[in-house]
Amino acid sequence: xxxxxxxxxxxxxxxxxxxxxxxxxxxxxxxxxxxxxxxxxxxxxxxxxxxxxxxxxxxxxxxxxxxxxxxxxxxxxxxxxxxxxxxxxxxxxxxxxxxxxxxxxxxxxxxxxxxxxxxxxxxxxxxxxxxxxxxxxxxxxxxxxxxxxxxxxxxxxxxxxxxxxxxxxxxxxx
Amino acid sequence: xxxxxxxxxxxxxxxxxxxxxxxxxxxxxxxxxxxxxxxxxxxxxxxxxxxxxxxxxxxxxxxxxxxxxxxxxxxxxxxxxxxxxxxxxxxxxxxxxxxxxxxxxxxxxxxxxxxxxxxxxxxxxxxxxxxxxxxxxxxxxxxxxxxxxxxxxxxxxxxxxxxxxxxxxxxxxx
DNA sequence: CCAAAAATCACCCGAAAGGGTGACGACATC
DNA sequence: GATGTCGTCACCCTTTCGGGTGATTTTTGG
Numbered sequence: 001x002x003x004x005x006x007x008x009x010x011x012x013x014x015x016x017x018x019x020x021x022x023x024x025x026x027x028x029x030x031x032x033x034x035x036x037x038x039x040x041x042x043x044x045x046x047x048x049x050x051x052x053x054x055x056x057x058x059x060x061x062x063x064x065x066x067x068x069x070x071x072x073x074x075x076x077x078x079x080x081x082x083x084x085x086x087x088x089x090x091x092x093x094x095x096x097x098x099x100x101x102x103x104x105x106x107x108x109x110x111x112x113x114x115x116x117x118x119x120x121x122x123x124x125x126x127x128x129x130x131x132x133x134x135x136x137x138x139x140x141x142x143x144x145x146x147x148x149x150x151x152x153x154x155x156x157x158x159x160x161x162x163x164x165x166x167x168x169x170x171x172x173x174x
Numbered sequence: 175x176x177x178x179x180x181x182x183x184x185x186x187x188x189x190x191x192x193x194x195x196x197x198x199x200x201x202x203x204x205x206x207x208x209x210x211x212x213x214x215x216x217x218x219x220x221x222x223x224x225x226x227x228x229x230x231x232x233x234x235x236x237x238x239x240x241x242x243x244x245x246x247x248x249x250x251x252x253x254x255x256x257x258x259x260x261x262x263x264x265x266x267x268x269x270x271x272x273x274x275x276x277x278x279x280x281x282x283x284x285x286x287x288x289x290x291x292x293x294x295x296x297x298x299x300x301x302x303x304x305x306x307x308x309x310x311x312x313x314x315x316x317x318x319x320x321x322x323x324x325x326x327x328x329x330x331x332x333x334x335x336x337x338x339x340x341x342x343x344x345x346x347x348x
Numbered sequence: 349c350c351a352a353a354a355a356t357c358a359c360c361c362g363a364a365a366g367g368g369t370g371a372c373g374a375c376a377t378c
Numbered sequence: 379g380a381t382g383t384c385g386t387c388a389c390c391c392t393t394t395c396g397g398g399t400g401a402t403t404t405t406t407g408g
Contacts (some may be wrong), residue, residue, distance in 0.1 A: 114354065127336025129394070143356050150397065159364085160335055160395075162301025290385065303364070316387050323366065334365075335396085 050138075102169035111170075117151040118172060120144060125164040125173050278345035285344075291325040292346060294318060299338040299347050 050079075108118060123133045130148065134141040148160065157163035167173035227289040281293060295299040297307045304322065322334065329344075331337035 008333065038364085055176060116355065124335060127331065127333055127339040129333060129396085140357055142358060145396075146356075149398090152396080157301065158396080159301055159303060161298060164335060164338065165299065165301040180399075288384065305364085311383085314387055316389085317385075319366075323368090326366080332366080 103173070107170050108172055111154050112153060113154050113172070117147050117154075120147040121151050121163065121167055122173060124148065124160050125167060206296065275348035277347070281344050282346055285328050287325055287328050287346070291321050291328070294321040295325050295337060295341055296347060298334050299341060 054110045105120060113121075119137075120133060123136065128136070130141050134144045137144070148163075152158065152160070152163050155166040156164050157166050164173065277292060285294075292313070296306060297310065302310070304315050304318045306316045311318070322337075326332065326334070326337050329337050329340040331340050338347065
């Protein structure tokens with residue numbers, strides 16, 4: 001947490017320096033102050049938003065409420081069905097999924113798959129590339145790759161499609 | 175979510191206006207540009223951080239862990255099963271699927287996906303690499319890649335995982 | 349507070365995947 | 379015979395993936 005303030009100040013100083021430098025070289029020709037202010041505003045807004053997202057990312061109060069749903073299922077069709085989940089991660093797809101999905105946490109634990117890894121796996125299953133996943137989760141692509149490698153190893157998969165297949169078989173993915 | 179962008183732009187304009195106004199009246203005396211930029215930077219950083227906090231506040235995940243308790247009732251559900259296919263391609267997986275799967279041929283035709291392409295797609299979905307698929311179907315790897323490219327194009331997918339996801343959504347894959 | 353676990357990131361390298369183009373033969377249809 | 383579709387294959391090039399290694403930081407549990 002302390003590091004964020006540091007890089008904030010640092011990047012701020014650097015940005016100001018750069019802006020002032022460029023301002024004195026190029027932009028100053030005519031629309032000096034207005035454009036300058038707008039530039040600084042935009043850049044620092046983006047930076048602030050990014051920082052806000054980043055420092056609150058893990059502040060997701062994981063208020064884990066366990067909701068037990070009893071569902072009556074015809075014995076021949078053991079399809080999981082239950083309430084619609086609030087979490088967009090498990091939300092309905094374009095083809096209105098009528099059954100909410102709950103990952104098999106027992107299996108997940110026996111395999112030693114962490115929550116983060118499962119999160120990455122679900123995004124992999126949705127067809128995102130590592131880069132897209134990285135930008136969605138505000139982490140680097142290398143991190144995504146690391147998680148991928150770990151979860152592939154735990155699932156005994158060599159490819160992401162295989163990992164997705166295994167995940168679905170094991171009840172980890174919808 | 176859209177409201178935030180609006181108030182963002184609005185507040186941005188107002189802030190810029192205020193700053194420009196004040197800048198021309200008070201601060202301009204001596205430290206014009208530097209102080210001006212710093213002010214804008216600080217204000218907009220704070221604003222960005224605030225905005226980041228706000229738009230992530232709703233994501234304060236009240237992560238309901240939905241535990242689905244399946245209560246089996248005596249089977250009175252006649253399986254709405256399609257014809258059992260002879261092709262082992264659609265056979266039961268490791269997690270004994272009780273309902274046979276029949277691909278949505280209508281959708282398949284509207285998308286212009288040929289049988290061969292769908293065949294390759296199912297193998298892709300099972301986690302096989304292009305090489306493995308090639309050896310299974312007794313064709314060259316290049317051919318598999320060609321089919322893959324075609325079906326990816328028809329599904330609007332850029333990656334195989336994405337193609338698999340789309341295929342499942344569209345009822346082309348089990 | 350400390351130790352373990354988890355998450356993050358970087359770098360390298362080889363393999364796999366994907367895009368594009370062109371081509372050829374089989375087969376059906378008109 | 380001309381046309382069109384489909385399946386097959388090759389080549390080149392770029393991007394993405396996956397494996398391996400090592401490191402730091404954050405979180406968590408005791």
